[in-house]
Amino acid sequence: MAAQVFNTMPFSLLYHKYMIPVSNEVTSMVLSYVEEKTNGRPLDMALDVGCGTGRYTLPLAPHFKKVLGIDICDSQINVAKRYNTANNVSYMVASAERLPVENNSVDLVSSGLAAHFFTIDKFVNESVRVLKTNGCLAAHGYHPSSEIEYRDLSHGLNTVMSEMWDTLCQQAYTTGLSEAADHMLNQYHTIYETIDLKDKKWIKDIPVKYQMSISEIFGFARSLCTCQILLEKNEKEAKQLLAQTDKSVPFGLLTLLPATLHRPGKRMRDILGEEADSAQLNFYIKHYCVLACKH
Numbered sequence: 001m002a003a004q005v006f007n008t009m010p011f012s013l014l015y016h017k018y019m020i021p022v023s024n025e026v027t028s029m030v031l032s033y034v035e036e037k038t039n040g041r042p043l044d045m046a047l048d049v050g051c052g053t054g055r056y057t058l059p060l061a062p063h064f065k066k067v068l069g070i071d072i073c074d075s076q077i078n079v080a081k082r083y084n085t086a087n088n089v090s091y092m093v094a095s096a097e098r099l100p101v102e103n104n105s106v107d108l109v110s111s112g113l114a115a116h117f118f119t120i121d122k123f124v125n126e127s128v129r130v131l132k133t134n135g136c137l138a139a140h141g142y143h144p145s146s147e148i149e150y151r152d153l154s155h156g157l158n159t160v161m162s163e164m165w166d167t168l169c170q171q172a173y174t175t176g177l178s179e180a181a182d183h184m185l186n187q188y189h190t191i192y193e194t195i196d197l198k199d200k201k202w203i204k205d206i207p208v209k210y211q212m213s214i215s216e217i218f219g220f221a222r223s224l225c226t227c228q229i230l231l232e233k234n235e236k237e238a239k240q241l242l243a244q245t246d247k248s249v250p251f252g253l254l255t256l257l258p259a260t261l262h263r264p265g266k267r268m269r270d271i272l273g274e275e276a277d278s279a280q281l282n283f284y285i286k287h288y289c290v291l292a293c294k295h
């Protein structure tokens with residue numbers, strides 16, 4: 001299901017533009033772990049699995065001789081090739097359950113915001129197969145919730161956002177994404193438990209702060225695959241409602257969601273009043289990371 005959603009050029013471009021920015025905290029955490037486990041030896045190869053548009057692939061480039069990003073969707077790979085390139089980075093269409101590299105050839109298998117979509121036992125087995133001795137596996141993601149901080153208006157803004165998260169999570173449970181939702185809600189604890197390596201750790205509740213405008217926050221919501229599924233399901237209703245489009249919302253589409261979401265962009269704009277266009281909100285998203293080393 002997820003793979004189908006990501007596999008159109010318009011959605012990949014939208015994803016590339018609006019998904020929350022890469023977390024430097026998490027990237028540094030992964031790189032420090034690799035450095036510690038490999039004792040500072042030169043690093044030949046990193047594999048970014050479910051690389052999407054290459055947002056987490058490119059930051060690996062300065063640290064490895066070669067980086068390969070793979071994703072099951074060709075539209076994602078095409079956007080990655082267009083926007084996230086470097087001399088030592090390449091991309092190809094391939095699946096997490098069948099990694100296109102040889103045994104014992106990779107220093108880092110990394111996956112950002114994607115492992116919840118994989119068949120986990122196959123992905124983990126494949127990762128262990130391709131890792132060199134002392135090579136590392138890293139899988140990280142974000143919790144589907146947020147905390148907004150903006151002057152004395154935080155409470156109202158958070159109420160709107162948490163209703164929206166609830167609806168999107170419910171959507172995941174009714175459209176074949178329940179396993180993915182479970183993984184995200186338990187901060188990859190099940191994934192951590194599936195990894196049959198002794199040397200592993202699970203880091204949860206990593207606070208990451210973004211400064212975002214309302215449009216960026218709703219752009220982010222719009223780039224979630226559950227939101228895309230909801231929009232596709234309600235296309236008819238959506239078209240009828242087009243006239244009511246709220247200009248603050250990227251692509252005007254979030255306003256077309258069912259009543260449970262009740263025009264969140266408009267509600268947040270109402271709360272912010274005159275500041276709606278200029279406000280930069282502190283937007284906190286919890287991240288988490290599973291790290292393991294093959295000995």
Ligand SMILES: C[S@@+](CC[C@H](N)C(=O)[O-])C[C@H]1O[C@@H](n2cnc3c(N)ncnc32)[C@H](O)[C@@H]1O
Nearest residue numbers: 006050051052071072073095096112113114117
């Ligand atoms: C939310 S995106 C994350 C993309 C990227 N890592 C990032 O941080 O922006 C999830 C990605 O996982 C990919 N994906 C889903 N199932 C996959 C699978 N079985 N094998 C490889 N990629 C997969 C999707 O096509 C999508 O690009």
